[in-house]
Amino acid sequence: MGRMKPQTLLLQSKKKKGPTRIISVTTIVFGSLILLLFVLSLFTTYRYWSQRSRNLSGNNDLEDFDEDGEKFDRPVYAILDTSKGSIVVELFKEASPEIMDKFFHLCKTGYFKGMLFHRVVKNFMAQAGNSQRVEAAEDWMLDMKPQNELMSTKHEAFMLGTSKDIHANKGFDLFITTAPIPDLNDKLVVFGQVIKGEDVVQEIEEVDTDKLYRPKSPIGIVNISLRRQR
Template sequence: MAQEVVLDTTMGSITVELYTEHAPKTCKNFSTLAQRGYYNNVIFHRIIPNFMVQTGDPTGTGRGGSSIYGEKFEDEINPSLKHTGAGVLSMANSGPNTNGSQFFITLAPTPWLDGKHTIFGRVKSGMRVVQRMGLVKTGAEDRPVDQVKILRARLVEADDE
């Protein structure tokens, strides 16, 4: 059973497939937070065209958020997983082993992030929604002028295909 999470956003729905074998602790954190409603009504506070869309901070500042393990938890870097293109689901951090609740989805290859950010899934459907997000007008600190937010995050148990 592959685990999936649907992010219902103000711009449409995005389904992400979680890499539970490669990053079990990160996936458990993400899916548990989603199940608890932690990501509901959380904005995408940072959007950079041709790079990534970032969310997961309930304070909306980019400096908040916590994990189910307490404050921060360690990286789960897997050398076989790389930021090779658009649609990679990866943890945002402020240095090694500082994972909390913030995450991003890539809009293009970002190889300079390899080995620094835990990749824990990929966009399975809704990539067009993510691409549209990457085009929204932003202001200071790459913050969208008009709010883009996760209305609801929900778990889906999917059969392996």
């Protein structure tokens, strides 16, 4: 067999070798930038949805709160921001599940925003809600029982409640008592007690009113928020 020429061997050697790929520095940097942008995009998306979830919950730390009629195990507080200041109410665990469920729903949907105290009676109560029920406070005062009657804790001052005829008026009035009311259980479903801001309640109580106990100057609820802590 004849010996192959050097030129032939060189050509065959080049054919056997595969193509050599060289990854440039520019390609590496470009790829790294794309990866970094992808990671930043994921992080930004995560922060956006986390913040949106907190905003939808009303910033009230009650994401795990039951609204299906179950009684709650931990204290829950309602913060009433009024035009006179803030009032903190501790809600009762033993309150009516139906009333509590509706109250929580109305708080989260902004029902109480801008609601006025349309009836204020000194040494009695301040009422916010359905201003059409002009006779409500007068009826209460006519029906009051003697003050020396044995009272329960729910007959004390600074209690938060709503009317028992809530279904009849299709609204949700709020009543804050400013003095002990002997027949309170006959009139209200009490579901909370003021634990901070009694001075604000008293300031609302001292507002000038007309003969129908309507404040001469508007006093309203800016908003009501719910919290696990005060």
